[in-house]
Amino acid sequence: MNKVIILLIVVITVIGSIYIGTDYFTIRPSLQEKTVDFVTLPPGFKIALFAENLGGSVISTPGPNPGARFMEFKNYTVFVAIPGEGIIVTLEDKDKDSVPEIRKVFLAKLTRPHNIAFYKDWVYIAEEDKIVRVQDADGDNIAEVSTLEKVIDLPSGSHWTRTIRIFDDALYVSTGSTCNVCHEKDLRRATIQKCSLDGKQCVIF
Numbered sequence: 001m002n003k004v005i006i007l008l009i010v011v012i013t014v015i016g017s018i019y020i021g022t023d024y025f026t027i028r029p030s031l032q033e034k035t036v037d038f039v040t041l042p043p044g045f046k047i048a049l050f051a052e053n054l055g056g057s058v059i060s061t062p063g064p065n066p067g068a069r070f071m072e073f074k075n076y077t078v079f080v081a082i083p084g085e086g087i088i089v090t091l092e093d094k095d096k097d098s099v100p101e102i103r104k105v106f107l108a109k110l111t112r113p114h115n116i117a118f119y120k121d122w123v124y125i126a127e128e129d130k131i132v133r134v135q136d137a138d139g140d141n142i143a144e145v146s147t148l149e150k151v152i153d154l155p156s157g158s159h160w161t162r163t164i165r166i167f168d169d170a171l172y173v174s175t176g177s178t179c180n181v182c183h184e185k186d187l188r189r190a191t192i193q194k195c196s197l198d199g200k201q202c203v204i205f
Contacts, residue, residue: 051091051100055082070115070163077141081125083112083161088125090141107134107143111156115163117171119197124171126162130154131173131199151199155186171195172205 036047056067066084073079078091078100087108091100107113107125115126122133123143131154135147152173154162159176166172177190184190187204194205 048098050098051078051080051103054080054089055084069113069161072116072118074118075139079106079116079123081113081116083114083128086110086113088113088116088123088143092141104141106136106141107145107148112160114161117164117166119166122197124151124164124166126164126173128154128160128162129156131162131164131171151197152193152195152202155188166197169197171197171199173202 036049039047041047054068067082069081069083071078071080076093076096078093080089080091082089087110088106090104090106092102092104093100095101106123110125110127110132111130112128113125114128117124117126121135121137123136124131124133130150131152133149133151134143134145136142137144137147151171154173154175158178161176163174164171171194173193173195175188175191175193177184178186192205193202195202
């Protein structure tokens with residue numbers, strides 16, 4: 001009798017583990033054959049692999065994947081935030097054939113960079129704990145580290161993704177909550193802030 005009970009407990013545990021594991025982890029599609037034929041498109045559209053090996057992992061858990069996140073496009077170059085590696089990379093397509101010829105590290109040693117925005121000579125970058133801006137004076141798609149400025153301090157941890165947009169000469173910053181249902185002690189949490197471009201004046205938008 002005891003053996004039957006133990007066996008039932010083992011079976012239930014195994015089935016439960018499989019169910020939870022399948023629900024919690026997601027296997028991403030493999031692109032080893034350089035094909036994206038599994039994507040169905042409307043007539044007249046086509047899709048092709050533009051870049052690969054940009055961080056991330058085959059197994060995904062709930063929440064943001066540490067691989068490529070937000071992208072921005074400027075002067076036939078795609079800027080990509082890769083939070084898991086703490087870098088912004090640039091993919092240059094100067095001959096406009098939709099295949100990047102050169103990959104560079106625009107800026108490194110960042111704290112989970114998530115989003116990028118351009119304004120005049122500045123590239124704004126949303127990190128987990130702050131917003132920074134930097135310039136690329138010679139246009140070589142590598143940031144001039146000497147121009148790096150911290151614009152805004154942000155709370156870190158929990159929902160760590162930070163999204164920024166610049167509109168009508170104002171910087172909009174979203175900051176995630178610390179949990180799914182709670183009263184936030186930091187009033188910047190679970191909000192969008194509207195800030196001056198130098199970060200000196202911010203209000204909850």
